[in-house]
Amino acid sequence: MKRSFFSKIFFGYLLIIFALSSLILVLSLNTIRKFYRDTLTDHLKTLGYTLNSEVAHLLETGRANQLDGFIKNLGSKIHTRVTIIAMDGNVLADSEQKYPIDGES
Numbered sequence: 256m257k258r259s260f261f262s263k264i265f266f267g268y269l270l271i272i273f274a275l276s277s278l279i280l281v282l283s284l285n286t287i288r289k290f291y292r293d294t295l296t297d298h299l300k301t302l303g304y305t306l307n308s309e310v311a312h313l314l315e316t317g318r319a320n321q322l323d324g325f326i327k328n329l330g331s332k333i334h335t336r337v338t339i340i341a342m343d344g345n346v347l348a349d350s351e352q353k354y355p356i357d358g359e360s
Contacts, residue, residue: 302335310339314347323348 306329313322322339330337330350339348346352 299335302333302337306337319347326350 309325310322313319313325326337326339326348327350335350337348337350338346341347
């Protein structure tokens, strides 16, 4: 069975369109992934800078016990895990931690 000239050209162009579409999809996915990662990084940096003053104020005024409640409340509102870590590596507050921190009761 012979194929017509039109069907040969049509399937040839269809194959080229499919190949180019696949190439564009692969290249654009990497670009979209990088953009998403960069945007998320910027948002987390902004969150860190914003929380810095409030956390520092709670620690300087000796209200470190209120810090965990503040972080848990904030984490549930913004749907992001927030962890405050001291310079010595001890976890001071964590928005998703259910058990007491540093031996607290």
